[in-house]
Amino acid sequence: MTTTTTELVDYDDATDRYDPVLGIEVHVELGTATKMFDGAPNIFAAEPNTAITPVSLGLPGSLPVVNGTAVEYAIRIGLALNCSIAETCRFARKQYFYPDLTKNFQTSQYDEPIAFDGWVDVELEDGEIVRVEIERAHMEEDAGKNTHVGGATGRIQGATHSLVDYNRAGVPLVEIVTRPIEGTGKRAPEVAAAYVRTLRDIFRTLDVSEARMERGNVRADVNVSLRPTPESPLGTRTETKNVNSFRAIDRTVHFEISRQAGILDAGGTVIQETRHFHEDTGSTSSGRVKSDAEDYRYFPEPDLVPVAPSREWVEEIRNALPELPAARRRRLLGEWGFSDLEMRDVQNAGALDLIEQTVAAGASAQSARKWWMGELARVAREQEVELEELTVTPAQIAELQGLVDGKKINDKIARKVLGSVLEGEGDPAAIVEAEGLAVVSDDSVLTAAVDQAIADNPDVVAKIQGGKVQAIGALIGPIMKATRGQADAGRVREIIMEKLGVQG
């Protein structure tokens, strides 16, 4: 590893004087039942080297066979990214020696990707839309996983030996490559992270992958280069490999811009190389230099016949595509009548699905939003979990709101019932029933309570009768207390006014 001491340039200063250009390669592991080229199960976290066959182990004599479901998933992704789908395309061998690669070549696609020439709109937090052009999306297989043992860092340096788990070898991947993303200026880090988040959401919507960043289902290689002005030719890029969280992607771009600006300011040249991001320091370090342009000796995979998806099949897949996240947001915005700001908050909180399901279960959009963004968001923060991990279902929230709307309970009782639901005590209606929490609207009970309150508070009564109608609240308080909060506040008010002969 080469260490260079470069002065980092202040980020704002760097982006004032340089124009950053991004290029992002995203790998997504497909959630197929079996691997890309054989019948071994595609499973996460099995015992090492159990999800293997002679094919995924690359044993002599074994041959690959293309997984049709993986092809369908790749086409789904291509269509969702507005790509053209190849009428015929071939696999190619990408050749290099590494112990995690069972055949010492990766079966990938080279000059004939399954999908090409697409785009996707990426929405930033403030609602700005950036269109990212997609050069290609191609199919390939994952490699095995190396574990380096005996060293301090878990890296190969200093390790006494390495273990290889081939369970991941042959897991289907789709790699999505952007064209250079230009014109993002200071927002480059945000655009990079938002782009990958957008893809992640699309993968989930398409149901082609669990798309869990922390499991490495989605991995990003982030290319950054700087140039003096948008009119200048592209600068030399660096490629930071396997950045695996949105925040890390943001920080990688941020750091690389500052670092490269430092090199350029000092009159140096950026080295074309792969780099690694370090979570602890927020910095990147040099991996291997690519200047001797690695020769992968690509050639068409002779063990596989070309993949030629019929136009009918492609159209069938297109017609069956689910509503994509951006379209869905536009639709829901119209249906729900939220403000742009409300919608963004909902989205950023990851509450879109929950609210949609709550609405589907019968609640109004605003009441659903109020629950998920209010009380439930507070509970989730308290418990340090995601909203979707709370032990309450959208149906239960809709049921709870129904009880409020039907005046069976008031807001305060509703929060109490919610607490019981979260404790796992059952559904809202059942809890209200079991605990006798329903609002008291029986006039005989309420009249008795009102009489008592009037008797206890002659001064308040005098105020009300003297014209200060809003002082009624001072009577309602004790009544609610007497009825354990279950009195129908509206009806109580009416009875008081009746008794005292005042008009509202």
Next chain:
Amino acid sequence: MTSTDILRTSAASQAAALAAGEISSAELTAAHLDRIDAVDGDLHAFLHVSRDEALTTARDVDTRRAAGEELHPLAGVPVAVKDVVVTEGIPTTAASKILEGWVPPYDATLVEKLRAAGLPILGKTNMDEFAMGSSTENSAFGLTRNPWDRERIPGGSGGGSAAAVGAFEAPLAIGTDTGGSIRQPASVTGTVGVKPTYGSVSRYGLIAMASSLDQAGPVTRTVADAALLHELIAGHDARDSTSLTDPVGAYAAAAGRKDVKGLRIGVIEQLEGEAFAPEVSARFTESLSLLEQAGAEIVRVSCPNFGYALGAYYLIMPSEASSNLAKFDGMRFGLRVVPEESPTAESVMKATRGQGFGDEVKRRILLGTYALSAGYYDAYYGSAQKVRTLVQRDFASAFEKVDVLASPTAPTVAFRLGEKVDDPLAMYANDIATIPANLAGVPGISLPSGLAEDGLPAGIQFLAPARGDERLYQVGGALEALLEDSWGGPLLDRAPDLAGGADR
């Protein structure tokens, strides 16, 4: 009939004797094993003899037959398998040090078929390392001698299978043919070999040399036996993407037709003349005359691009081989050489490959790596693929005029051991007549045409359009009958008796 007499009969006759209860499979198999014991110490057709397993299979077949079970016509007839085909539980080395001691955990598809049909597997036959060669002298485990003259080569790469069949050690054998490795050994040992249409026999479990050229096929003493074995091992295999989906042809019926009236046979202008030894050419011409007298029509055809086939082959084959052989790196199976000084994965791979591969294998890996390198790909691999297309067109236009094509199988009779071992180009030139079929994927058969120079056997080759394998059996069966009539019996009857090696 004694068990020694029966060794010299065809597999079909042995099958008939088994069916008639004249001999048991255990006796037949033991007789072959005894024959191997008697002659193979000198001949060295086998790398591994699986005596116990063969006898177990034989006894099992006998039991099933006695119980009245319906058996495959070849059940109980033993078979030898080229060591490039993986066999579960039986060592498989492809005649390379790098696989010494490796016992595959799975069967090739064709081996599954052999086992399912109840053919006792006698053992694994010698070959040029990874099927790279035309003399079997490139075996890492010692050469194989020609049963006709033990100072001569048995052909290659499948010299072991041809010698085993020619020396009555096995009635049937499996070979593989990438550029002539079934047909050329058949030619120089007076036996019959068929390279089926590419995709006719599954390649799953064949240790690949060149994926787009490799094809397994039968090695036998009669055309009818080849047809029976071909029918057994052919058929679609979902584990091989390049496997044909066609139903298996009626090869045995075609071999039994013995009728060539009206059949148009094309003599390839580019495959006659000075490149072929005079007596080899004379036997070829005489064979054609017999066919003409039997009613066939002999036509001269031109295949102008065949002259470039050898050059194209020696770019495509090593390119694919360099990639296919990358997996032999000491990491997962086979030989592992660990250097003493601080070994790394890379240094282990280098040492293993350096010590594990023989010279010819290294030569082809280097050639192929070079041909696929950036900057050379278009000139070498790319140009070779264009020539391949031209060769395919030559075949297409020739088959518009004729039903089958004919040529001598190899330019000469068996040459002497050591004669060409230091002259790779001379060795490669042996394949001049056999290579075009592999480049085009068309089927070919070689059968004995008579004795030529030095009283050694020569072969005649017929080629048919892809999927036209039946035509080969038709013309082959007819010519075989005509020739045997003229000779007064099979050509192999004139081979020296090897028993005890006393006549050396």
